[in-house]
Amino acid sequence: MKSVRVLSPSGMLGAGWDHATIERGIALGADVISIDGGSTDSGPYYLGSATPKTTAKAVARDLRSLLTAAAGAGIPVIVGSCGTSGTDSGVDWVAGIAAEVMASEGLDLKVAKIYSEQDASGLKEHLDAGRVHPLPPLGPLRAETLESCTHIVGVMGHEPIVAALRAGAQLVLAGRATDTALAAAYPLMKGMPAGPTWHAAKIVECGGQCTSNPRAGGVLATIDAGGFTIEPLDPAAACTPILVAAHMLYETVNPFEMREPDGVLDVRDARYIAVDDRIVRVEGSNFHVADQYTIKLEGTRITGYETMSFSAIRDPLVLGDIDAWADLMRAMISQRVRHTLGLADDEYAFDLRLYGHNAVLGDLEPESGPPREVGVMLLVNAPDQATATAVAKVANPLMLHLPTPGMDYLPSFAFASSPAEVERGAAYEFVLNHVVDCDSPMSLFRMQIGEKSDA
Template sequence: MALAAHETVNVLVPCGALGIGVKEADVFAGLEGTHAIACDAGSTDSGPAYLATGVAKYSRDSVKHDLAILMRAQAQAGIPLLIGSCGTSGSDAALAWTRDIALEIAREHGLSPRIALLYSEQAPALMARRAREGRITPLAPMTDADPALFSACDHIVALMGPEPYIAALEAGADIVLGGRTTDTAVLAAVPLMQGAGAGPAWHASKIAECGSLCTTHPREGGVMIRVGRDDFSIEPLSAGNQCTVTTVSSHMLYENSDPFVLVEPGCVLDTRQARYTAVD
């Protein structure tokens, strides 16, 4: 069901990556009227070692610090908490590592959330067979997919869109911990689920994927996105920080070769007709 013209789905994005640092005061101050908390926990920026080893980029203590704040906020507000690409790579081992931290936090704080786990790791033998069948298409500039390459891999992760997160929430999960997921998909899941416009949901999520990187003070906490039927707004959680037309619009180029078009699993976002306006 689509939203009414005046309605929005509000998602609190506390940071650009779980473990990099969450400001507790900002998160709890931003809970009123929020429909979900969502953030990414992964990256390919640091190379393939984290996928190969299943070890997270950020320390266990750092991830536990951030996740404890978010789990307590989730419990207080009674809204979903979604974490994508757990443990940096989103491998099965990294997801299990994050799950164990979440269960430890739940015990220590007397919480009893329903936690869903979304696995993304693929069997190398299956991927090699699919490649031989011609069912795997490489991304440019690669030109072929050698089946032997898949057989030589210890860990292969698929890249999830929002659909598994939506399915987990519809099944009653309070917290969804995901394997490898696009940064944008984990933020877009709840707006799409609750009837926000697809264009605004994907666009807002792309801008907010790295938390405050789309603000004038990129290290100052997170942001709030409010996604409607035809538009979205974004604002920083920290007082004194700002989102400007430049900081917001320029984020379309972040980890993206085209400033107007974003390709996601099952979706192509075209922002060439988008207009950016300062609200205040």
């Protein structure tokens, strides 16, 4: 093939799009459709609990759009990081939805499932052999950290996806994968050069985000021996050299480099050229093969159980010195919990965030002067749910009526809900940001190829 066209409909399966943009991509000659099914963007909960962020109906809607279009064109569909975090149950969840869609649409597609979840005992063997290395800011991995994880996934590169495509898969459902591997797999399999392929994959990973109207739909990347072009699927949207080049600033440590399991994309010499007022050509991208193939690990563990309470303040005297009021609130909560529940400060934790004042930027907030209104969020973390809720209940009267030291009346604030205490369940944290040296790109992954219509 002299060129390969990759259709990227959106940044995430379940986000939705106008089906007309998919039809246009097919009409423009798309050879493959690739889309991400999740990421770590929304925090550790989804991996920790193996819960999808998206709703099944939204995923079904998007799969129906993609599978009917792809089946009609005879091209494959690739979905990665299924179920948001790429756990084995996430792959099976998307596969089940796909099976229902195919049955209802009368489609007969061969499905490949690639599992990326890792077992702690197997990883400990790699750890003992010195094959596991930390990425900043974490330090050396300890075996007990692996044992504490509720779920661990390996972030696959393009090779397992290529293996599934070579085995005849028309729908590839992959566990956790790099966002770029999904779009890069088919062009690399067809012999396109690594530099343009990986760079194009990076640009299209979020669909229309590199266009003048990200809400309007996805993009089509055409990769050839000398570079690639990017075209929006909505005729009213446009790509410009600045919009395309800017996507290398997105989710990268270095705007000129991006590490994949098998090497590094280098765009220092890339040139961004406007073909017309809506299509951009990119040339000069390079890819440097690494000396060691590595797979990144992501893992989460439970940090405790959370209860949240939220109230809103409009009282101008409180807002006139809201920081002093917050300091008093923190001291009063600690004091009352100690006297009422008998808990020391190290037996639980709480966070008081002032939305409308400095909850987002904290000490970096450039604005001065009192806010007009503040939402006060109390987030309690404890070893069990009952304790977290008990602490929040002790704080309830303070969240409703705490005056500043200089006030001669009892103010009233507004709770956002009744009951005021909302139990959030288990809270998770990421504890793995490490890579494993691998002899084979397939060694940490398992593939299952089904018969047609057998997801």
